[in-house]
Amino acid sequence: RILIVDFGSQVTQLIARRVRESGVYCEVHPFNKVTVESIKAFAPKGVILSGGPASVTGADTPRAPQGLFEMGLPVFGICYGEQTMCAQLGGKVEQSDHQEFGRAYVDVVEDCGLFHGVWDKGGKEQVWMSHGDKIDAIPDGFRVVATSPSSPYAAIANDKKRFYGVQFHPEVVHTPHGAALLRNFTHDVCGCSGSWTMAAFRAQEIAKVRAQVGDGKVICGLSGGVDSSVVAVLLHEAIGDRLQCVFVDTGLMRKGEADEVVGLFRDHYNIPLIHRDASDLFLGKLDGVADPERKRKIIGATFIDVFEEEAQKIGGADFLAQGTLYPDVIESVSFTGGPSVTIKSHHNVGGLPERMNMQLVEPLRELFKDEVRALGRELGLPESFVGRHPFPGPGLAIRLPGGISKEKLEILRNADAVYLEEIRNAGLYDAIWQAFAVLLPVQSVGVMGDARTYDYVCALRAVNSTDGMTADYYPFDHEFLSRVSSRIINEVRGINRVVYDITSKPPGTIEWE
Ligand code: XMP
Structure with a gap:
């Protein structure tokens, strides 16, 4: 098991998630609850120090228990975690005039236990940076293993003590090999077996x-x-x-x-x-x-x-x-x-x-x-x-722009059911984040048989997304769309026109309301 000491980063839980993905049990404990005794009681095989919003250079900012570094346990400091480890072990951290946020590239200048089989010496690797302070001197026993123009100490290692520090965030997807680096830490450095499920x-x-x-x-x-x-x-x-x-x-x-x-x-x-x-x-x-x-x-x-x-x-x-x-x-x-x-x-x-x-x-x-x-x-x-697609709490009410009635709910329900059935039949349900029908408060003229119709318009929506925050419309082929359209118009009384929504998010949202 691994202990993650949380210094308040927005993405600490992502570290936990990556550790779990590597088949290792972990817990996140807030820094102010962690003591040498609590670490002993938890008995981890290694400790990860998370990032955080504070500045190591400020007075009274969070620290890891000093005794942690004498317990013989591997320690991996990420961003703030690296900085506090440096400061606590005799290195120097200073406020930097220029902050670094977002995508960056580091040069891998040395091999180390963290990089083994993932990053090779001499390579250039993409990472995600997010920090204001910078390390100015590293503690004795450490060496620099990766650098970037604005972070000369982008990654540091003390293989003997099994202490590692990175200025970037290996836990986010924008550091493409970050998960593998964390896995190296939990498996190779700490010796976890990876059998947790x-x-x-x-x-x-x-x-x-x-x-x-x-x-x-x-x-x-x-x-x-x-x-x-x-x-x-x-x-x-x-x-x-x-x-x-x-x-x-x-x-x-x-x-x-x-x-x-x-x-x-x-x-x-x-x-x-x-x-x-x-x-x-x-x-x-x-x-x-x-x-x-x-x-x-x-x-x-x-x-x-x-x-x-x-x-x-x-x-x-x-x-x-x-x-x-x-x-x-x-x-x-x-x-x-x-x-x-x-x-x-x-x-x-x-x-x-x-x-x-x-x-x-x-x-x-x-x-x-x-x-x-x-x-x-x-x-x-x-x-x-x-495997169900997400469904919003307010339900079909926000898929009926304008006023809501029992009759409209019924029409929408039927159209939605046909649409989802066709998606399932086409084997696409699991390939789509969310798909649904919307009944517009618009009636249009149509002709069915020899008669004039004046019925509602149904909009179909299907998007892909990883977290619901951004989304792209799903590129159905035209045959599929025609099939759904004719089934809805033939089978659902009250609808005589079907349109497909090709707006992404942003600027649209996934739901219509
Ligand atoms: P939007 O429409 O904001 O939706 O792009 C993003 C994701 O959130 C779902 N959603 C909700 N889920 N309560 C929920 O539980 C709500 O009020 C709500 N509004 C939107 C939406 O279905 C999509 O997956």
Whole structure:
């Protein structure tokens, strides 16, 4: 196992993710909780010091416990981690007049344990830099193994002590061989075997949940999506029927989805489940509302009201389980809109635990989406749930620009079902991040048989993305699009025209509202 000491970098969890990918168990501990004793108790085979926003040159900025460097353990310092290691071992770090952010190239000037089989001496390698300070002198026993014009100490090594430091971020994808460098550290330098798996994560999270919850009762909101499904199954395995699931049916789900959720959790897994059909309530509140943000707010608030009502009926629960993922933790500041502007307000159960005086259980908080899927498979969830495209909390309401009615919902549901069926038939479902139909508030003239029609326009959307933050439209071939178009027009009453959305994000967003 590996200990990651977190100095507050935005990407510390990515280090954890890379270490897990190399088949090694790890934990992230905040720097102010790490002591020589806590390290001894955790008994890692190596320690990684993360990056962080502070400046080593400032007074009272975070440090690793000094004793760490006398424990005989390998240490890998990344960015701030490298700088504090240098400063703590007698090197010198100074503020630099020019900061370095983004893509950079380093010259590999020496071989070392970290580079073995990945970077060769004499090579030029792409890395991702993000730092303000720079190292001016390295401690005794270290040598420079890579340099860049603005970072003469881009990578340093003390092979004897097994201390390594890099100024760049090996954990991000923009450092193409970064994962291999981290693997060299965990496997070759620290001697980890790489046999850790999702099965181990499952067992470990179950133990954690048991320890946190004790004899308490937990309520979990199910949405039909992957994250809450995985949480529910994991918790049921951990605490059995002390888990009570609540499924608030907004009436804004896709075709057949509500039945699937009830069927899987209540009938198949035997998990206690309350299915509250609140569709009339939601539709009533949304009546005549066309503004996207108002829709989102109404749905969010109504969801919380209904959930709270159901939770109170159950009574006696001390914990609320949520499928929060690591990207949600970062994004919760402002959903997909960057640090300052809110492009779309995020629908979740935020604020609920405080209002209800409940503690949160969030077993997926450290994971990324594809890791959650792997855990879902490990737990035996059917592939149709695990591999599901993302679906937004406000559901079909934000795929119906303009006002919402039962009739329009029905038309949209049917068109969407045909579209997804064709995508599955073509074997494309897993190759696409997200695909859905949108029913436009526009009617156009058509001719069917000998008659004039005046029906709605359906827009099809399919995108690829790695994180939902940016996206490209999916390049279907024309035959596929014609097939979907004629099926929708022939089979779905109310639609007489189909268009394909070829906007990427940015400037568009994935959803239309
Ligand atoms: P946009 O439309 O902002 O969407 O490009 C990015 C991703 O987020 C999903 N999305 C949401 N998910 N609650 C959610 O849980 C929401 O309110 C919400 N709005 C958008 C969207 O489907 C896409 O995957």
